[in-house]
Amino acid sequence: MVATLLSVFSVFAKNMTDPKAERTFIAIKPDGVQRGLIGDIIKRFEQKGYKLVAGKLMWAPKELLMNHYKDLADKPFYNGLVAYMASGPVFAMVWEGKAVVATGRKILGATNPLDSAPGTIRGDYCIDVGRNICHGSDAVETAQREIALWFKDDELNDYEFADKKWIYE
Ligand code: ADP
Numbered sequence: 001m002v003a004t005l006l007s008v009f010s011v012f013a014k015n016m017t018d019p020k021a022e023r024t025f026i027a028i029k030p031d032g033v034q035r036g037l038i039g040d041i042i043k044r045f046e047q048k049g050y051k052l053v054a055g056k057l058m059w060a061p062k063e064l065l066m067n068h069y070k071d072l073a074d075k076p077f078y079n080g081l082v083a084y085m086a087s088g089p090v091f092a093m094v095w096e097g098k099a100v101v102a103t104g105r106k107i108l109g110a111t112n113p114l115d116s117a118p119g120t121i122r123g124d125y126c127i128d129v130g131r132n133i134c135h136g137s138d139a140v141e142t143a144q145r146e147i148a149l150w151f152k153d154d155e156l157n158d159y160e161f162a163d164k165k166w167i168y169e
Helices: 002-015 030-034 040-047 060-066 078-085 102-106 119-127 140-150
Strands: 023-028 049-059 090-096 134-136
Touching: 002 119, 023 040, 023 102, 023 140, 030 078, 030 090, 040 049, 040 060, 040 090, 040 102, 040 119, 060 140, 090 102, 102 119, 102 134
Parallel strands: none
Antiparallel strands: 023 090, 023 134, 049 090
16 A cells, blocks of 8 residues: 555656746757767756757758748748758757756857857857757747647656755755
């Protein structure tokens, strides 16, 4: 009886997550993967204190990329953007933490790398807007849509972060 209760509780505890915790979708684009930057990009989010909830290397199907960028379908660079994103594997991730959507965008830097401050990923590693290394959701609602597009529910890991009490007051 006690064992049953404990096992029910442990399943509950495993899935327990802060309902206010914000999540964002971050992707290392094919140029970032090819240039060996996966480790550095993960390191920047880890060092900030954010929690990795999901991550996978995947060669994204064109349909997924067209859907992901559907709001840009009328832009002249849309076809080139989809081709670039389909040109090799992407490292897709979900990160969690306070204000991670907006802060994640700051960590990435401005869309055009020439406008990105040094110290940001795009400011440090790239030059052309069409080869800007990484993607980050631009709003909480966008993040929810993008996470659902790229990940199945059972790929998202709900767990307590050991460092939590040293990161949040
Ligand atoms: P962000 O990725 O910073 O959210 P956007 O949503 O405006 O920026 O654009 C999506 C992606 O489209 C950019 O990251 C970049 O790879 C590409 N892109 C944006 N503007 C241009 C452009 N003028 N020429 C080529 N590619 C572009």
